[in-house]
Structure formats: structure tokens, C-alpha cells
Amino acid sequence: MRKPDRLSSQPLYQQIADDIERRISYGEFPPGSLLPSERKLAEQLGVNRSTVILAYAELRSLGIIESRTGSGTRVSKYKWGAMPKHTPNWHRYVEGGSFLPNLPFLRRIREALQKDKALIDFASGELGADLSPVKEINTLLDENHYTGYLGYDNPQGFVPLRETVVSYLKQYRGIQTTESSILITSGSQQSLYLITQCLLTPGDAVAIEDPSYCYSLPMFQSAGLRLFRLPVDSKGIRPEDVRSLYKKHRIKMVFINPNYQNPTGVVLDAKRRTELLDVASELGLPIVEDDPFSLTAYDGTPPTPLKSMDAIGSVLYIGSFSKMAASGLRVGWMVAPHSVVERLADARQQMDFGLSVVPQQVAAQFLKSKYIRPHLERLRTNLLYKRDLLIEALQKELPDLVRFSIPQGGLHLWCRIIPEVNDSKLLEEAIRHGVIFVPGSVYGSDSGYVRFTFARPKPDEIVPGISKFASALRTILG
Incomplete structure (x- = not known):
């Protein structure tokens, strides 16, 4: 949802209520759909929970939303007419279909990168802007x-x-x-x-x-x-x-x-x-x-x-x-x-x-x-430089906790964590520390493997990124 404008003369809670009502009218939140909890919405919008409580109270007074203990806050099914209307069960459609969604880890990585632009990104398998022609x-x-x-x-x-x-x-x-x-x-x-x-x-x-x-x-x-x-x-x-x-x-x-x-x-x-x-x-x-x-x-x-x-x-x-x-x-x-x-x-x-x-x-x-031949030569040189920065940082920060073979090309470094750790816990802890990677189980391996892509981050982000990862790993290992 859109963050309220703190410079506006309109109260923050009213801006939030108006934005939610507009999204409901556009069909983004169909009748009966679950809205974010007060606490979660407050975190998303960067406001106090009391502000969201006021916004929800305003919408409830208009009959637009309903709140029930244990069931959360939902869009009213009966707001738009005296007789009940049957809305398609979009959840059933979303969960159905033959084309499967991305793996949960990949969806979590995408969500984290969209939410926090400051994350040091060892996850995205593509060239950074500094490597593209x-x-x-x-x-x-x-x-x-x-x-x-x-x-x-x-x-x-x-x-x-x-x-x-x-x-x-x-x-x-x-x-x-x-x-x-x-x-x-x-x-x-x-x-x-x-x-x-x-x-x-x-x-x-x-x-x-x-x-x-x-x-x-x-x-x-x-x-x-x-x-x-x-x-x-x-x-x-x-x-x-x-x-x-x-x-x-x-x-x-x-x-x-x-x-x-x-x-x-x-x-x-x-x-x-x-x-x-x-x-x-x-x-x-x-x-x-x-x-x-x-x-x-x-x-x-x-x-x-x-x-x-x-x-x-x-x-x-x-x-x-x-x-x-x-x-x-x-x-x-x-x-x-x-x-x-x-x-x-x-x-x-x-x-x-x-x-x-x-x-x-x-x-x-x-x-x-x-341009292609000079670009390829520059690409190889810069990738090698980034690879070496990554390896030096890992050897300095985690000399006894990671094992890897040094690649002679490509964008990735495949690492085994010693001792084995839980992929999900390590990923979440790394995100909290400001760095992100792809857990090895995404590629079918056992837990305890990590893929670092060194093509995306800038050179001056690689050493700090590995330092953040090392802190997250040590936190997990206690």
C-alpha cells in the first residue's frame, strides 16, 4: 500500500483509510478478502499502530470492512448492495492451475529485495550495472x-x-x-x-x-x-x-x-x-x-x-x-x-x-x-576481481566454517557451511543483517550449502556483505 504523506494537511489515518477504500473499489481487495493485521500494516507504512487502528475504525463505521476476534479484518461482503453478492473465490483460483509458483525461498528472496533496497544482493543471478555495456x-x-x-x-x-x-x-x-x-x-x-x-x-x-x-x-x-x-x-x-x-x-x-x-x-x-x-x-x-x-x-x-x-x-x-x-x-x-x-x-x-x-x-x-570483444575482456577482468574479493573476504571472515572450490568462470561461488545449518534460519538471519543469498536446497542439494553470486553487487559491497553474512552465520551457530 502507499505510504501516507506526512506533509499533507489530511490526517495520516484518513489518508490510509481513503487509500484502502480506493483499492477495495478497484477490486484489489475483493469482498471477503483478508486485510493486513494492524501491526503488519503499521510496519509496512511506517506509522504507529494507533494510526492504523483509527483508519480501520473509520472504514468499519462506513460498513466497508468487518473485524472479528480470531478471524482478522476483512472487506465486507455486503457493502455494495442489500442482497449478498457472490464474488469468485480468487484464493481457490490462485492455488489452482497447472503452472506452479516459484519455490518459497525464491519468493522470499524477491519479497525481501523489493522491500529493502539496501540489502547487499548475492542472490540475483545477473550482471550488475557496472558490468553491462x-x-x-x-x-x-x-x-x-x-x-x-x-x-x-x-x-x-x-x-x-x-x-x-x-x-x-x-x-x-x-x-x-x-x-x-x-x-x-x-x-x-x-x-x-x-x-x-x-x-x-x-x-x-x-x-x-x-x-x-x-x-x-x-x-x-x-x-x-x-x-x-x-x-x-x-x-x-x-x-x-x-x-x-x-x-x-x-x-x-x-x-x-x-x-x-x-x-x-x-x-x-x-x-x-x-x-x-x-x-x-x-x-x-x-x-x-x-x-x-x-x-x-x-x-x-x-x-x-x-x-x-x-x-x-x-x-x-x-x-x-x-x-x-x-x-x-x-x-x-x-x-x-x-x-x-x-x-x-x-x-x-x-x-x-x-x-x-x-x-x-x-x-x-x-x-x-x-564493442563486443573489448566488453568481454573487461567483463572477464571485472568478474575475476569480484570473485577474488569474495574469496578473500570468506577466507578472512569464515576460514573454518565454509568450504568451496574456486571457479574459473561464471558468476557464482558454491559454498558448503560447516557445520550444517538450517537454510531457512540462515536466510532470515542474513536478511536481518542486511545481506541476501540463495540457499543451496533451492538447487536440490542438502541443507548447509549457499550460492553467492558475485556479479550483481558492486566491488565495495562484497567485503561488507560477507562480513554481514558471517555475523548472521555466527548468530545461528550460537
Whole structure:
């Protein structure tokens, strides 16, 4: 709700009452819906509880709300007419549906970040403003005004962008493809969503890494898929585990993030890559390769993608503009057989008639501009600097309480807390101390793991952030 204006001549309680009445009339709070408690609303609005008590009393006198001991304060069901009106049971609808909400931890993180802008953010898996090529993109926008048609574009994606992605993939990732085999998406998650909805059937078994970013995406469960895990060690997944899952559960597809894996930062071993492709070829098993982080390789030598080694078309390759430049443009791509691209483009057209052509044009201009190589070099340098700041802070603050392997690329540091702690208690205590992270159980691991994303916070926030985390952890450990 909107905070009252303390400079206004209208009393604070009256401003609050008017705002609630307006929201009720707009349908934001339907008849019968529960309003915040007096104490909670007072905290949200930054006023005394007595002020909220007066506001609620004003609304009760008008018959707009009703309060009952033990049941809280609700919007009156009978205010808008003499006869009872039947309002849809929105709670039942919200709780229903086949598309599941985000995991509770992720909803809590989002809520905390929205409420407190001062939190030091080790949770958001994206580049901070200091790492994005904002100046370069603004220059390109000034130099290249879009003069084309602003109607619905090709559902497969803006043709100039697909042509540019062909060149980009050949130059930077060693992948040979054509524009007809590329689908432009609004980031990696839409690619995964389209695959789970269009290429798989409820009840199908699929394999994902353990731990895995995929585990944090309810879209897999929403699609009715059965998830089976491939343990990740220091060399990535073991190809023989894929064969074993196929024999036991007839898995239909394998989802992997082989380069600086999210959340562990592990790179799939070169020998295992070859073995994995052999297993996929033998079983006729598709592999979905999600590759958003490879160009962040700190030594400037990205790992070889599976797709560049794929001789028979087993791999669906997913890339993104988000982790290398700007997540706000919402531009990603998928390389797949043309028949798959056509199927997914048709489905995506039913969803949104295709992406906006403007961010696609911006992405195309940047990918073929003189700015991309210097940007990538600067990105790697700055990520390495932030990683080292994070590691030094952890070693100083918590030398005996955390264990981790040092990643050679990517945006994340995966840590094990010793001794094991309760994820929920640690997250809430960290929020109280002014810092936030993602608990490891979000990715399917046991309690006691933490993912720190060091790309989002500014360099001068990293050391204070870890100090706050250390204080929160010590509080939990007593």
C-alpha cells in the first residue's frame, strides 16, 4: 500500500483509510478478502499502530470492512448492495492451475529485495550495472535508429539477429549452423519452457544435474515431468549415470549446463564430453545444453561446447545475451533441427506473437559491433576481481566454517557451511543483517550449502556483505 504523506494537511489515518477504500473499489481487495493485521500494516507504512487502528475504525463505521476476534479484518461482503453478492473465490483460483509458483525461498528472496533496497544482493543471478555495456549500447542506439516495420515479426526471430547469431556462434563458440536452425527467445528460461511444453509429455522422465539450476524451475513439475538426478562431481556429470537412468527409467532427455555449471561452477571434463555424446548417440537421447556462462572464462579460453562436437544432431543448444551483456533486453537463442525450431516457433507465436523487434535489433548490432570483444575482456577482468574479493573476504571472515572450490568462470561461488545449518534460519538471519543469498536446497542439494553470486553487487559491497553474512552465520551457530 502507499505510504501516507506526512506533509499533507489530511490526517495520516484518513489518508490510509481513503487509500484502502480506493483499492477495495478497484477490486484489489475483493469482498471477503483478508486485510493486513494492524501491526503488519503499521510496519509496512511506517506509522504507529494507533494510526492504523483509527483508519480501520473509520472504514468499519462506513460498513466497508468487518473485524472479528480470531478471524482478522476483512472487506465486507455486503457493502455494495442489500442482497449478498457472490464474488469468485480468487484464493481457490490462485492455488489452482497447472503452472506452479516459484519455490518459497525464491519468493522470499524477491519479497525481501523489493522491500529493502539496501540489502547487499548475492542472490540475483545477473550482471550488475557496472558490468553491462550500457554506454556502448546507448552509442549504438544513437547511431542506428530503427526505421523498419514495427508490427509482428517472424515468430522464429528477427532475421538480421539470427544471421548475426550464426556468425557469433561460429566465431566465439565454434558452432556451425544456419539462420533457419535458430530460434530467438526471451532468454534461456523461455527456451527451456518451450522444450518442456512442446517436446515432452506429462509423465516423461528426464535427467538433470544434481545440484542444478533446473531444480529451481517449477516449469519441469508444471509440465508433469519426472526428474531424475545426475550427481555433479569435480569433473561434472558421469556419462555412465545417464546410461543407468535410461535403463531404469527410460529417460527421454538430458538437461545439462556443462560450462561453469550453475550453481557449482564446475566444467564438464573433456573426456566425459566425448563419452556423453557417445552415450546419447547410442541411445538416441537428446541433450539440452544450456551455455550462458562460457564466455566469462577468466583466462579468455572458453570450454568447448558439446554442440560444436555434435556430429549427428543430438544436442539442442541454448545461449543467452543476459549473462554476457544485458539481462533486461531479454534476448536468447536456441540452435536445433529446423523441424524442432518450426514447432517451437509455432508454440511461441501462440504465446506472444514473437519478441519485440527493437531489443532484437539492439542485440544484433552489439554482437557484430567493434564493442563486443573489448566488453568481454573487461567483463572477464571485472568478474575475476569480484570473485577474488569474495574469496578473500570468506577466507578472512569464515576460514573454518565454509568450504568451496574456486571457479574459473561464471558468476557464482558454491559454498558448503560447516557445520550444517538450517537454510531457512540462515536466510532470515542474513536478511536481518542486511545481506541476501540463495540457499543451496533451492538447487536440490542438502541443507548447509549457499550460492553467492558475485556479479550483481558492486566491488565495495562484497567485503561488507560477507562480513554481514558471517555475523548472521555466527548468530545461528550460537
